[in-house]
Amino acid sequence: MSAGDGLHVLVTGASGFIGRHVVAQLQREGHRVSAVDRVAHPDPEVPTVVGDLLDAEVRERAVVPGVDAVVHLAAITSVLGSIEQPALVHATNVETTAGLLELARQHGVGAFVLASTNAVVGDVGTGTITEALPLAPLTPYGATKAAAEMLLHGYAGSFGLRAPMLRLTNVYGPGMGHKDSFVPRLLRAAATGGGVQVFGDGEQRRDLVHVADVARAMAMAVAGWPTGPVIIGGARSYTVNEIVAVAREVTGAPIPAERVPARAGEMPAVVVDVGRARGLGFEAGTTLVEGVRSAWADFDPAAVGSAQERAGARP
Numbered sequence: 243m244s245a246g247d248g249l250h251v252l253v254t255g256a257s258g259f260i261g262r263h264v265v266a267q268l269q270r271e272g273h274r275v276s277a278v279d280r281v282a283h284p285d286p287e288v289p290t291v292v293g294d295l296l297d298a299e300v301r302e303r304a305v306v307p308g309v310d311a312v313v314h315l316a317a318i319t320s321v322l323g324s325i326e327q328p329a330l331v332h333a334t335n336v337e338t339t340a341g342l343l344e345l346a347r348q349h350g351v352g353a354f355v356l357a358s359t360n361a362v363v364g365d366v367g368t369g370t371i372t373e374a375l376p377l378a379p380l381t382p383y384g385a386t387k388a389a390a391e392m393l394l395h396g397y398a399g400s401f402g403l404r405a406p407m408l409r410l411t412n413v414y415g416p417g418m419g420h421k422d423s424f425v426p427r428l429l430r431a432a433a434t435g436g437g438v439q440v441f442g443d444g445e446q447r448r449d450l451v452h453v454a455d456v457a458r459a460m461a462m463a464v465a466g467w468p469t470g471p472v473i474i475g476g477a478r479s480y481t482v483n484e485i486v487a488v489a490r491e492v493t494g495a496p497i498p499a500e501r502v503p504a505r506a507g508e509m510p511a512v513v514v515d516v517g518r519a520r521g522l523g524f525e526a527g528t529t530l531v532e533g534v535r536s537a538w539a540d541f542d543p544a545a546v547g548s549a550q551e552r553a554g555a556r557p
């Protein structure tokens with residue numbers, strides 16, 4: 243398969259933050275995209291099955307004969323929410339993945355791309371995260387993504403499905419007003435005259451990747467990446483203090499930072515090795531200043547996420 247062949251790609255979670263960018267990227271590359279999500283897609287031209295993927299009938303209406311590839315983004319994405327409701331997160335993130343894979347097998351779908359996370363490896367201290375580290379997640383959310391990766395391996399090994407798993411770092415960019423990760427918190431603070439909390443001295447490193455880069459990586463994965471995990475991160479990591487400084491520069495707001503003690507379980511560093519992605523021809527192209535500018539230009543502080551989403555994400 244190669245980009246531009248006009249594949250029929252089903253995107254789950256297509257109405258979400260990353261999903262909307264993935265749909266647009268696949269369309270730009272000449273693919274025919276259909277969608278499934280609990281929420282209607284903002285573009286009425288995108289054929290969408292609106293429903294809950296926990297419902298087998300919804301999955302069956304979405305994965306139909308003729309689908310060439312699935313990009314599976316639908317999930318409960320809140321880490322804290324996963325601690326509060328581990329069984330629901332298991333059902334949503336693992337059982338629906340198993341159900342979708344089974345339909346993919348039955349209908350001869352060629353490729354199944356999973357949005358995974360570096361949380362599958364757990365706390366690596368100040369070490370660099372690579373794909374070779376053992377899976378040792380610290381939360382139900384991380385565990386569900388590790389389990390989903392294993393399901394993909396099993397289907398790839400037994401049924402010849404090609405199954406790339408993209409372990410995304412912290413994704414940011416336009417359309418994230420409903421999210422509660424660190425960049426939208428900063429932008430919300432800038433928009434409302436508020437501040438942010440910074441854990442510890444703010445010198446902990448974080449990896450941010452722009453959603454446009456993630457969408458490109460997803461499309462490349464659809465087109466031909468092999469089965470297995472690939473870390474998708476930014477061009478370099480930044481300290482929390484650097485990210486705050488960029489947000490102040492871009493928004494022109496003071497965004498006061500209150501230093502609070504580091505929380506238990508807070509990762510001292512998230513630094514990733516993007517060598518495998520580079521080997522596959524992927525390079526994140528967006529600088530932090532450009533990326534935060536794009537997120538700010540479109541930022542809607544009134545966007546309402548689920549209570550779980552608001553409560554759940556970590557900086």
Ligand SMILES: NC(=O)c1ccc[n+]([C@@H]2O[C@H](COP(=O)([O-])OP(=O)(O)OC[C@H]3O[C@@H](n4cnc5c(N)ncnc54)[C@H](O)[C@@H]3O)[C@@H](O)[C@H]2O)c1
Nearest residue numbers: 255257258259260279280294295315316317357410412413
């Ligand atoms: N945003 C990040 O920083 C990040 C980092 C690593 C991995 N990921 C993964 O990327 C994927 C997309 O994340 P996002 O940030 O776009 O999240 P999002 O919450 O903005 O989008 C998720 C979408 O999935 C849909 N969905 C959830 N459960 C569903 C269900 N049971 N049935 C039908 N639709 C359902 C939601 O309605 C939503 O539109 C997720 O799998 C997430 O775990 C995201």
